[in-house]
Amino acid sequence: MNITNKEYGEITKRRSPNTKAGLSFTKAFLFGGAICVVGEAFLNLYTHLGFTRIDSGTLTSMTLIFIAAILTGLKLYDKMSKHGGAGTLVPITGFANAVVAPALEYKTEGYILGVGAKMFTIAGPVIVYGIAASALYGILYYIMR
Amino acid sequence: MDYLWAFLIGGGICLIGQALIDYTRLTPARILVIFVVAGVVLTALGWYEPLVDFAGAGATVPLTGFGYLLAEGVRRSVDSGGLLGAFTGGLGASAAGLEAVMIMGLIVAVLFKRGDKTT
Numbered sequence: 001m002n003i004t005n006k007e008y009g010e011i012t013k014r015r016s017p018n019t020k021a022g023l024s025f026t027k028a029f030l031f032g033g034a035i036c037v038v039g040e041a042f043l044n045l046y047t048h049l050g051f052t053r054i055d056s057g058t059l060t061s062m063t064l065i066f067i068a069a070i071l072t073g074l075k076l077y078d079k080m081s082k083h084g085g086a087g088t089l090v091p092i093t094g095f096a097n098a099v100v101a102p103a104l105e106y107k108t109e110g111y112i113l114g115v116g117a118k119m120f121t122i123a124g125p126v127i128v129y130g131i132a133a134s135a136l137y138g139i140l141y142y143i144m145r
Numbered sequence: 146m147d148y149l150w151a152f153l154i155g156g157g158i159c160l161i162g163q164a165l166i167d168y169t170r171l172t173p174a175r176i177l178v179i180f181v182v183a184g185v186v187l188t189a190l191g192w193y194e195p196l197v198d199f200a201g202a203g204a205t206v207p208l209t210g211f212g213y214l215l216a217e218g219v220r221r222s223v224d225s226g227g228l229l230g231a232f233t234g235g236l237g238a239s240a241a242g243l244e245a246v247m248i249m250g251l252i253v254a255v256l257f258k259r260g261d262k263t264t
Contacts, residue, residue: 032162033155037151039151040151069246087159091159095211123246133185133215134219
């Protein structure tokens with residue numbers, strides 16, 4: 001098969017059914033918004049319980065990660081993602097899912113190179129580039145403040 | 146009222162992600178990297194903080210909020226500890242979330258059965 005990437009892209013584009021962009025956008029908006037509302041509810045709860053603003057945010061993230069991890073274990077998060085698209089990918093629950101799902105899936109390859117390594121397939125790059133960007137910002141901030 | 150803004154801003158940020166999925170060939174991993182780095186850059190420029198004050202979880206729950214957390218942590222650490230803070234602030238601020246995610250990954254892998262369906 002001698003086809004270039006570009007040609008292949010055009011073929012798949014022609015063959016794949018027209019995605020209902022409107023529907024996928026609506027679902028992403030609704031799922032993403034709903035997850036943030038759940039987050040806001042926990043944020044208010046923890047603030048109400050007397051935690052500082054920063055601690056409340058941290059606890060909210062941990063709570064959402066916990067819920068998303070359990071839903072991933074129960075295979076419910078995958079079902080949600082089929083509808084939610086970016087609405088279930090972009091929130092921190094999607095990040096948790098991106099860690100927990102491969103950890104569970106690659107259990108067959110053992111706990112070291114399966115679970116321990118594969119959980120960073122997506123989280124690894126996110127952490128590396130996030131940390132690198134923040135360190136660069138820290139250096140610039142130190143020089144310019 | 147804060148719930149409405151959390152919904153609208155959070156949903157709006159996800160809408161940008163959906164546009165990237167539908168109109169580009171970026172993989173989910175790349176989209177998440179873009180969102181985190183964008184969060185760091187927007188926070189560095191001072192544009193993300195107002196959004197957090199305004200929309201609360203609507204701005205902190207999407208992965209741009211993770212970038213905000215990193216950049217904020219670095220800024221605070223540099224303020225209190227000088228240049229070394231640039232290298233401790235990011236992981237320091239995000240430690241709880243990252244630990245939660247790793248520990249939950251391990252717990253779920255141990256306790257749950259993996260699905261055999263191919264996705």
